[in-house]
Amino acid sequence: MHMFPYGTILYLGHKLLLSDEQIDFFIVHLCGWALDMFGGFLLFFDKTRPYATFFVVQFHLMNSQMFHIGMFPYTMLASTPMFFYADWPKYLLRKLPPFLHSFVPMVTEPQPSVHCIYNKEDIKPENDKDKPGTQSKMKPPTSASRYHKISTIITVLYIAEQCFLPYSHFITQGYNNWTQGLYGYSWDMMAFIGKGASRWASHADMLKQHATCLADRLKNYDINNVEIYFDIWKSVNKRFQQRMFDPRVDIVTAPWSPFEKSSYVMPLLVDLSDWRKKFVEIKKELRNSSKEYEVVFIADFPEWIKWIKMNIIEDHFN
DSSP states (O other): OOOOHHHHHHHHHHHHHSOHHHIIIIIIIIHHHHIIIIIHHHTTSTTTHHHHHHHHHHHHHHHHHHOOOTTHHHHHHHHGGGGSOTTHHHHHHTTSOGGGGGGSSOOSOOOOOTTSOOOHHHHSOGGGTTOTTTTTSOOOOSSOOHHHHHHHHHHHHHHHHHHHGGGGGGTOGGGOSTTOSOTTSOTTTTOOBSTTOOSGGGOHHHHHHHHHHHHHHHHTTTOOSOOOOOOOEEOBTTOOBEEOBOTTSOTTTSOOOTTSOOTTBOOOOGGGTTHHHHHHHHHHHHHHSSSOOOOOOBOOOHHHHHHHHHHHHHHHHO
16 A cells, blocks of 8 residues: 555544544545535635645545545645645745745746736726837737637536536446446546456446457467356445356357446345445454454345355255
């Protein structure tokens, strides 16, 4: 597990005051929900920005230590200064000693730009109307030009696209699994499927690609008419371990389309989600015992239990 010093200290500090369950409930879920709902708005205003920045940075540092979600926390940390004033780097650079100013970018105040729109009073005050030399310089625009209108339309369309994509499950049905959507285009990205879960083994489209690639590679060894079956077990958000794909289906020949649900994806056993509290109690009891146990909670579909029983009986009589 990668370690970030400050994030590690922060996590250990919380551990001194709270249990793992309390950290999970208060810090991860409640604080995570509050930041997701209000953090962006609080970063917009000058009075609340310092407080929001403090909690946002702590939250992302905690995420970097508690979850295996790659570069996501560090990307969020790097994008946080986007909510600051545009001249914040120059403000910090001006605090440096004067002899260092020659080694850093310009620390002068930002100049008017043709890409922005200004008030007429800010560009040409009444007392500067007759100032010599003011007519020779290009004046910044005081009204929207064609460039501004096109840029606004493109920006609005981009924002609309980003708002629509998380709700596009009804279009991209071939990618929908237990996480209910495309990874990276869905707000359900916090669904965790076991430890060290392989991406290709958790997505119907990647499973299809993997099987097709294997079949094509085997043709190089004169192995044709290949059938490939997968019996993959996963646990999402600490539920029962269960089959994710139907092991009776040949994935090489199985149909797949981005606009239709994959027939070989098994449904998530959500009816058994309440058992997760019982799992915690069982693990605590076993942890307090003198012996060491490896505990795995497994659930299966009724038709598979029946199939297993029939095979056991058949093997017994044979």
